[in-house]
Amino acid sequence: MSGTYLPDGLPRPGTGPDGLSEPYWQGTREGKLRIQKCKGCGSWQWGPEWICHRCHSFDLDWVEIKGKGRIYSYERPHHPVHAALNGHGPYIVVLVELPDYGNVRMVGNLLGDPKQTVTIGASVEAVFEPHDGADPPYTLVQWRLA
Amino acid sequence: MADRTLRGKTAIAGIGETTYYKHGQSPHSEFKLALQAVVKAAEDAGINPKEIDGFASYGNDRSEAGRLASALGIHELRFSNMFWGGGGGGVCGAVGNAAAAVATGMADCVVAFRSLAQGQYQRYGRSGGAPLASGDDAFLFPYGIMSPAQRFAMKVTRFMHEHGIKQEALRAISLACYHHAQNNPNAVMRGRPLDEEKYDSSRWIVEPFFHLYDCCQENDGAAAVIVVSAERAKDLKQKPAYIMACAQGCDERSAAPVHNMPNYPSSHFAQLGPRLYKMAKMTPSDMGIVQCYENFTGGVLMSLVEHGLVKPDQANEFLVKDNLIAPNGGMPLNTSGGNLAECYMHGLELVHESVRQIRGVAINQSKKNDTAIIMGGPMVTPVSSLILGSEATL
Numbered sequence: 001m002s003g004t005y006l007p008d009g010l011p012r013p014g015t016g017p018d019g020l021s022e023p024y025w026q027g028t029r030e031g032k033l034r035i036q037k038c039k040g041c042g043s044w045q046w047g048p049e050w051i052c053h054r055c056h057s058f059d060l061d062w063v064e065i066k067g068k069g070r071i072y073s074y075e076r077p078h079h080p081v082h083a084a085l086n087g088h089g090p091y092i093v094v095l096v097e098l099p100d101y102g103n104v105r106m107v108g109n110l111l112g113d114p115k116q117t118v119t120i121g122a123s124v125e126a127v128f129e130p131h132d133g134a135d136p137p138y139t140l141v142q143w144r145l146a
Numbered sequence: 147m148a149d150r151t152l153r154g155k156t157a158i159a160g161i162g163e164t165t166y167y168k169h170g171q172s173p174h175s176e177f178k179l180a181l182q183a184v185v186k187a188a189e190d191a192g193i194n195p196k197e198i199d200g201f202a203s204y205g206n207d208r209s210e211a212g213r214l215a216s217a218l219g220i221h222e223l224r225f226s227n228m229f230w231g232g233g234g235g236g237v238c239g240a241v242g243n244a245a246a247a248v249a250t251g252m253a254d255c256v257v258a259f260r261s262l263a264q265g266q267y268q269r270y271g272r273s274g275g276a277p278l279a280s281g282d283d284a285f286l287f288p289y290g291i292m293s294p295a296q297r298f299a300m301k302v303t304r305f306m307h308e309h310g311i312k313q314e315a316l317r318a319i320s321l322a323c324y325h326h327a328q329n330n331p332n333a334v335m336r337g338r339p340l341d342e343e344k345y346d347s348s349r350w351i352v353e354p355f356f357h358l359y360d361c362c363q364e365n366d367g368a369a370a371v372i373v374v375s376a377e378r379a380k381d382l383k384q385k386p387a388y389i390m391a392c393a394q395g396c397d398e399r400s401a402a403p404v405h406n407m408p409n410y411p412s413s414h415f416a417q418l419g420p421r422l423y424k425m426a427k428m429t430p431s432d433m434g435i436v437q438c439y440e441n442f443t444g445g446v447l448m449s450l451v452e453h454g455l456v457k458p459d460q461a462n463e464f465l466v467k468d469n470l471i472a473p474n475g476g477m478p479l480n481t482s483g484g485n486l487a488e489c490y491m492h493g494l495e496l497v498h499e500s501v502r503q504i505r506g507v508a509i510n511q512s513k514k515n516d517t518a519i520i521m522g523g524p525m526v527t528p529v530s531s532l533i534l535g536s537e538a539t540l
Binding site for chain 2: 002006011012013014015016021025047049053073074075076077078079081082085091093095102104105106107108109120140
């Protein structure tokens with residue numbers, strides 16, 4: 001039993017050959033939620049890009065933020081697309097909007113009963129979910145009702 | 147400068163399609179299917195396949211233009227073109243690109259086509275099982291968002307939430323497609339009718355709005371259309387279906403990573419729709435035949451709204467089965483069965499059906515058949531749409 005929301009065996013996150021999202025994944029291992037903030041115009045940006053889409057500065061900082069948001073949308077997948085989910089049953093994915101950071105949105109699972117009623121607009125907070133047994137280990141950001 | 151437009155300069159002069167199969171059941175290879183569709187389209191147009199001098203496709207089609215031209219003994223290939231992006235976002239764009247090549251004199255006779263044999267290659271509704279997800283996928287796969295249904299479901303949830311639209315509106319779209327397929331001998335779902343009860347009791351793919359019957363099939367087959375100049379089309383065998391407008395692209399930052407597109411509950415046609423009508427010099431109320439790519443019924447709903455064909459606050463009343471079926475519905479939709487019930491030919495079957503409707507030879511023939519709008523690949527990026535017209539609309 002892994003203690004994670006979804007079973008072991010799903011694809012693990014990688015930073016890709018270009019390493020663009022490495023500061024994010026390093027941060028989650030340390031219990032820190034970091035997103036991009038443009039040093040040129042001060043805009044928050046998520047997901048990661050090499051350039052600020054507003055002012056075209058390449059000088060993007062990774063800034064720690066508070067994991068507080070509200071549910072913007074959600075889904076409850078039933079069909080097991082990946083073999084690791086066979087027989088697992090439905091689970092909840094939420095799209096969380098972060099009003100304090102330019103309304104950027106983050107994707108995660110909503111912890112708790114997978115059959116619970118989900119309310120758009122409900123307040124949620126980030127929870128770090130380490131996958132220490134993975135090689136290499138990584139930490140996901142999940143969400144629970146606040 | 148002369149008026150820069152595609153309006154009425156080219157026409158679809160021939161259509162060809164293979165037998166459509168359930169995924170994995172084609173006895174032929176994908177490339178052979180492509181050749182069959184092209185040869186049939188040439189026959190339909192009454193031309194020799196060697197007259198073809200260009201190919202346009204989409205969805206990273208594996209049947210490459212150079213290989214097709216060589217296999218067909220084409221003397222001189224003058225145009226080869228691939229529309230970026232996966233799925234069916236490029237279906238109308240490929241036809242538009244073919245038209246642009248002909249209109250500008252780059253080529254004279256261009257085929258837009260799609261070939262798919264998913265038994266030979268990987269399916270869409272299954273994850274390939276790679277152990278590492280990178281790029282945007284790194285922020286989605288570990289949370290169980292892998293298939294197209296899972297990637298798009300939250301867009302639909304939000305749209306339905308914002309406008310108070312009920313599941314029954316999506317059900318009506320599915321019922322209309324299945325209804326039309328029952329008369330269509332080439333429809334994979336012929337003989338498998340759908341009613342309210344069967345839809346309602348079908349299993350969830352993704353709650354809260356994706357029942358099994360809200361999701362497209364996966365199929366094997368190929369389809370091709372032949373685009374020539376308007377002048378040439380008049381001298382050929384079939385009644386021309388003129389290309390009145392094509393628009394392609396996407397809304398502002400619709401490919402922003404991790405679901406951060408500014409207009410989230412969208413099929414990505416919001417900016418494109420008005421551009422399409424402007425080129426055609428038509429309005430939504432001029433549209434007779436309506437064909438919309440169903441990857442998922444929720445995508446159809448948002449596409450219809452973004453092309454001005456349905457008002458969101460009237461969707462619950464407007465999207466009812468009787469209103470969506472030929473010949474007497476107010477807006478017959480996907481009259482051959484579409485991706486849901488004819489074949490998931492990545493939407494090219496919708497273009498074929500539009501041409502048949504304009505010719506007046508469709509199985510579920512609609513009365514208002516001088517114009518047809520086709521919308522391709524809702525929710526992907528980029529997307530495309532097309533307006534075809536009879537000679538009366540020129």
